[in-house]
Amino acid sequence: MPKMMITLKKKEMLPKTLPFVDAYLFGIEGFSVNEVGSFSIEEVKNLVSLLKEKKKQIFISLNKNMFSKDLEPLENVLEAIEKLHIDGIAFYDVSIPSIMKRRGFLTPLLWSQEHFTTNYATMNYWHEFNVLYTQLSCEITTEEIKEIRKNTNMKLIAQVFGYVPMFYSKRPFISNYKKTFSIKEEGVNYFIEKAGEKYPIKEEGDSTEVYTSTVLNAYLEMEKLEVDYLFFSSFAIEEEKFIEVLRCYRERDKEGLEKLYPFHNGFFNTKTVYRVRDL
Amino acid sequence: MKKPELLAPAGDLERLKWAIDYGADAVYIGGPSLGLRANAKNFTFAEMEEGIKYAHERGKRVHVTLNIVLHNAEVKEVDTTLEQLKRIDVDAVIVSDPAIIKKAIEKGLEVHVSTQQSTLNHEACKWWYAMGVKRVVLGREATMREILEIKEKLPKLEIECFIHGAMCAGVSGRCVLSNFFTNRDANRGGCAQICRWDFRLYAKNKELKGEQPFTFCSKDLSMLSYLPQMIDAGISSFKIEGRMRSIYYIATVLNIYRKAIDGYCSNPKTYQYNQEFEKVLRNCANRDSVVQFINGVNDENMGYYNGREEISNQDFLGVVLSYDSTTGFALVEQRNYFSLQEEIEIFGPNTNVFSMTIEEIYDEEGNRIDVVRHPKQIVQLRVKKEVRAKDLIRRKIL
Numbered sequence: 322m323p324k325m326m327i328t329l330k331k332k333e334m335l336p337k338t339l340p341f342v343d344a345y346l347f348g349i350e351g352f353s354v355n356e357v358g359s360f361s362i363e364e365v366k367n368l369v370s371l372l373k374e375k376k377k378q379i380f381i382s383l384n385k386n387m388f389s390k391d392l393e394p395l396e397n398v399l400e401a402i403e404k405l406h407i408d409g410i411a412f413y414d415v416s417i418p419s420i421m422k423r424r425g426f427l428t429p430l431l432w433s434q435e436h437f438t439t440n441y442a443t444m445n446y447w448h449e450f451n452v453l454y455t456q457l458s459c460e461i462t463t464e465e466i467k468e469i470r471k472n473t474n475m476k477l478i479a480q481v482f483g484y485v486p487m488f489y490s491k492r493p494f495i496s497n498y499k500k501t502f503s504i505k506e507e508g509v510n511y512f513i514e515k516a517g518e519k520y521p522i523k524e525e526g527d528s529t530e531v532y533t534s535t536v537l538n539a540y541l542e543m544e545k546l547e548v549d550y551l552f553f554s555s556f557a558i559e560e561e562k563f564i565e566v567l568r569c570y571r572e573r574d575k576e577g578l579e580k581l582y583p584f585h586n587g588f589f590n591t592k593t594v595y596r597v598r599d600l
Numbered sequence: 601m602k603k604p605e606l607l608a609p610a611g612d613l614e615r616l617k618w619a620i621d622y623g624a625d626a627v628y629i630g631g632p633s634l635g636l637r638a639n640a641k642n643f644t645f646a647e648m649e650e651g652i653k654y655a656h657e658r659g660k661r662v663h664v665t666l667n668i669v670l671h672n673a674e675v676k677e678v679d680t681t682l683e684q685l686k687r688i689d690v691d692a693v694i695v696s697d698p699a700i701i702k703k704a705i706e707k708g709l710e711v712h713v714s715t716q717q718s719t720l721n722h723e724a725c726k727w728w729y730a731m732g733v734k735r736v737v738l739g740r741e742a743t744m745r746e747i748l749e750i751k752e753k754l755p756k757l758e759i760e761c762f763i764h765g766a767m768c769a770g771v772s773g774r775c776v777l778s779n780f781f782t783n784r785d786a787n788r789g790g791c792a793q794i795c796r797w798d799f800r801l802y803a804k805n806k807e808l809k810g811e812q813p814f815t816f817c818s819k820d821l822s823m824l825s826y827l828p829q830m831i832d833a834g835i836s837s838f839k840i841e842g843r844m845r846s847i848y849y850i851a852t853v854l855n856i857y858r859k860a861i862d863g864y865c866s867n868p869k870t871y872q873y874n875q876e877f878e879k880v881l882r883n884c885a886n887r888d889s890v891v892q893f894i895n896g897v898n899d900e901n902m903g904y905y906n907g908r909e910e911i912s913n914q915d916f917l918g919v920v921l922s923y924d925s926t927t928g929f930a931l932v933e934q935r936n937y938f939s940l941q942e943e944i945e946i947f948g949p950n951t952n953v954f955s956m957t958i959e960e961i962y963d964e965e966g967n968r969i970d971v972v973r974h975p976k977q978i979v980q981l982r983v984k985k986e987v988r989a990k991d992l993i994r995r996k997i998l
Contacts (some may be wrong), residue, residue, distance in 0.1 A: 384737065386771055387721050389749045416723035423726075436787055442675045442699040458780050460787075461671065468672045483946050489774040491741045491893070494816055497900035498801060502810025508803020513814060515781075515799050522801075527898050535778055593785035 323543070326478060326550045327572065332368065334560060341567035344378035344550060346411065347451070349398055352376075352383040352391070353529060355435070355486040355512040356556035357411075362401050369405045376562065380454075382411040384433050388490070396420050409454050418450050429453040431478070435486060436460060441472035448475055456552065459485045461535070462548070463545050463589045476549040478564050481539040483554025484567055485519055485587065488531035495524040510557075521557050538566075538582045540575060542589045601670065603865045604830075605837040607663070609906025611844050612715050615652040622851040622860030625721035626661035627651075628694060628842060631685070632681065633677055634666040650827050661691035665843075666704070667686045668774070669787035670697045683705050694737065705715045705732040709758055711770050713737055713761065716773045716787075720746050722753040729757045735836065736760070737855070740767060740821070743896045744829065750807065751834045758836035763823040763855055763953045765883070767892060768797035769816035769903075769904075779839050783987060810905065817904040822881055822889035824856070830894075848916040848935070852884040853949055853994055885998050920991040921978070929962075938995070939971040948991030954975055955996050956984045 324343035331336065348357040360368065365381065372379050377428060381402055387395055395416065401408060403426045411433035412415045412418065417452065419428060431454035432438055432447045438458045447455070454480045457466060495511055498504070518534035536558070543551055551570065555563045564583055569578035578584075608624035610616035629651065632640040643651065652662045664685055668674065682704050685693060693709050695701045696716035713719060718739035735758035742761065749831050749859045750759060768775065776786050777794035792890030798813035808814075816861045821841070823830060830838070838861070840853055856877045864871040884887055889900055891893065897975045920931040938944070940958050947953035960982040961969050972979050981993075 347812045363979060379775040386718050386741070386774075388741075388743075389721050389746045392721055392723055413725045414721070414724060415717065415719070416721050419723040419727040434773070436773060437697070439700075440670045440675055442672075442678070443670060443697055446699040446702060447862070459618070460776055460785065465672055472672075485780075487776045487780050488770050488816075490816070491814075492769065492818075492902060494814075495771075495801070497903055498810060498814050498905060501809065501900045501905045502812070504808050504810060506803060506808060508806070508808065510804050511626070512802050513799040514802060515797065519802075520799075531777070562823050588779070589970070591783070593779050593783055595790070 322544075322550055324550045325553065325567065326380070326528075327553045327567065328555050329354070329368075329554055332360075332364070333377065334555070334563075335368075336461075337560075337564045338567060339375055339377070339527040341564075342377065343406070344380060346382050346552075347381040348382045348384070348553075351425050352385055352395065352398060353383045354525075354528065356554065357382040359385070361532050362393060362398065365402075367407065369407060373527070375424075378520045379405075379407040380409045380411055381430055382406060382415060382431075382433065384411050384413040384435075387414040387416045392416060395581055396424070397422070397463060399426060411454075411456065418447075418452065420561070427451070431456060432475075437464070439471045444473045444475045448473065450577065454478060454550075456480075460588050460593055462592055463542060465550045466546050466548065466589075477547075478550040478552050479546050479548040479552060480537060481543050481546075482537055482570070483558060483583075484532035484556050485554075486530060486532055488529070488550055490529045491527060492529060493527045494529045495522065503566075528577040535585050536582050537587045538578070538585045539587060539589055540570065542586050601831065601865060602834070602836075603861065606837055606854065606857055606861060607659075607837050607839045608850055609840060609843040609845060610651070610850070613647045613651050615845075615847055617654055617851055618847045619850050619854060620655055620658055620660050622854040624660065624661060624854055625689070626837070627655065628663040628839075628843070629941070630665050630666055631681065631845070634668045634670075634674060634681055634700075645684055645688060648690070652691075657688070662710065663694055664690045664701055665691040665694045666712070667696045667716050667740075668696055668789065669716075669785075669810075670700065671788070675699075678703055682709060685709065692734065701728070701731060701733065709925070710734045712737055715762070718771050718773060721747050721939035723751045724751050725754050725757055727977055728756055728820055734758055735764075737839065741771065741893045745895055745896070746831065747833050747835065749829075759834070761823075761830065762821055762825070762841055762890075763830070763838040763857065765821055765845075765885075767818040767841075768889075775963070792990045812905050815904065817894075818970075819902060819904060820885055820887045820889035821889060822878065822998075823894065824860060824878050824881065826891055826894055827857075827860050827896070828868065828871065829875075831861070831864055831888060845917075848992060848994075849884055850911075852947075852994075853881060855949070855953075856881055858949075859939045882995055883915060884913065909957050915995040915997070916992065917995060918972075918979075918981075918993040920948070920987050920989055920993065921988050923983070925985045925986060928982055930983045930991075932979050932981045932993065934972045934975065934977040934979065937973050937995075939972065943996035944993055945996050946985075946987055946991055946993050948988055951987055951991045952987075954985050
């Protein structure tokens with residue numbers, strides 16, 4: 322059975338998830354996007370000691386695009402993480418392996434360029450640089466994942482549950498829209514609607530994230546994936562429901578799970594089209 | 601001051617030649633595989649060879665894009681593709697995938713890191729430079745601070761920046777809206793531009809309704825007003841977006857930027873930003889353009905919220921095929937309807953733009969006509985100044 326990895330959005334979630342979860346991924350204020358949670362370094366230190374006691378694996382996600390102004394604080398954060406001896410740092414921006422190499426830091430890395438993690442050759446490139454894990458793209462098929470499995474020593478992580486990030490921008494689209502049309506209402510739980518489908522949209526600082534309209538629930542596919550970790554995103558999922566989903570996956574309670582969310586395989590069985598003429 | 605390279609897109613061999621003729625120092629093209637514009641016409645290897653020969657004979661360069669997000673199925677194509685590109689003497693390959701970058705460098709190719717990597721800082725640049733990369737195409741979100749800092753820390757690394765054209769609403773490579781909405785793979789050349797669709801925006805279940813629908817649509821990029829600062833910053837290459845753009849668009853944009861770059865580099869003290877140039881650029885794309893992220897301002901003026909429709913531009917009237925200096929007539933191939941008394945402008949790589957009123961037109965049989973209404977119709981047009989083959993005729997921009 323692959324290990325179960327979840328995003329930890331808030332500390333309060335922790336006790337209820339412990340029976341079902343093997344690995345936790347969480348973010349650090351100012352360095353993480355796509356709803357992986359956001360903690361201060363001090364909070365992280367406490368979480369790490371707590372999770373280590375419980376013999377859980379710990380991954381920290383620093384998955385935003387880094388600008389010049391981010392580099393100095395990033396290096397400080399990497400230095401602090403290095404002292405925590407966690408299992409891995411998830412990165413999107415190449416500045417992270419660059420700093421890690423220059424400073425001789427030994428914490429393993431997790432390649433998390435979410436839509437680029439699509440083939441074994443690139444994984445093997447990164448593997449030479451202490452990148453031991455890859456979070457697989459949600460846009461590839463089970464067959465492709467199996468081929469990756471055969472051709473790389475990377476530990477593979479595949480999202481099987483939750484809303485999937487499909488857009489990240491450095492533009493504050495909601496604020497810009499409200500400002501343009503003098504919309505005063507303050508809102509929460511934003512979504513955009515098209516053809517009856519509702520897509521969660523979230524603005525944070527000057528960035529915008531958009532997620533899928535349906536919850537991925539690839540229970541039926543998980544055995545075939547041959548990955549090392551199954552990844553569960555808790556974004557926009559009620560906490561109690563999320564815990565129940567974890568229980569269902571852990572205990573192989575297919576019927577219970579289906580009552581919570583319909584099964585949805587995402588792109589695991591659907592190849593995306595390369596050229597329009599192939600449609 | 602080092603004059604930057606002016607780098608133009610070319611979707612096919614014909615456009616490559618037009619781009620070179622209209623002042624590009626280099627062009628970037630897509631080959632039969634591993635590129636990110638699967639729906640552009642793209643080049644065969646034989647066409648690439650011909651294009652490279654055409655460019656090299658004129659002292660220009662050809663860069664080939666290999667910036668696809670690689671899937672297993674293409675891994676085996678990489679070696680062969682790189683070897684073929686080396687054989688036909690391409691000047692550089694533009695790559696986003698580090699596995700391809702490594703192989704391309706091993707095979708002795710000059711490598712430019714694609715904007716798909718969204719490189720925005722000097723630490724990331726250091727990684728690429730240490731691999732042997734010659735140039736990094738920065739992410740479109742880079743501000744002047746990023747550019748100056750990278751140049752300061754890595755003076756030998758060449759920096760390429762977009763100066764003109766359409767913008768991705770999302771960070772390059774971090775948008776797969778197209779995959780989920782249309783099953784077309786955004787990072788493999790299938791982008792369906794979902795960012796330009798209209799949506800309804802809700803907070804909880806209450807619609808936030810402006811006078812126009814919510815959209816992610818971005819205005820285009822135009823860096824004309826920032827050109828001096830960009831040249832002074834030491835950017836090596838100024839890139840124009842758009843391998844699927846028309847000959848008219850490429851020629852018009854190149855014509856303007858060529859003049860602006862040459863003007864500033866020949867005498868920075870007397871150079872002045874030209875509002876007329878900006879007007880021509882906006883007209884030819886038929887879209888508003890702004891400087892986007894370069895000045896660190898990231899506000900509502902960067903996007904469209906006005907429910908605009910994409911109306912195709914009818915300004916491009918014809919191409920000069922030849923000129924008879926004894927009669928003062930130009931042989932012209934029509935592109936859009938025009939008629940007598942119309943105000944037009946003619947411009948070309950060696951023809952300074954001039955305007956005139958159409959007073960005499962003859963068809964191929966020598967009959968005097970009032971209107972030219974058929975696509976690709978050949979006519980004789982009396983012109984008031986000497987023109988040259990490949991000069992372009994457009995409706996006068998008011």
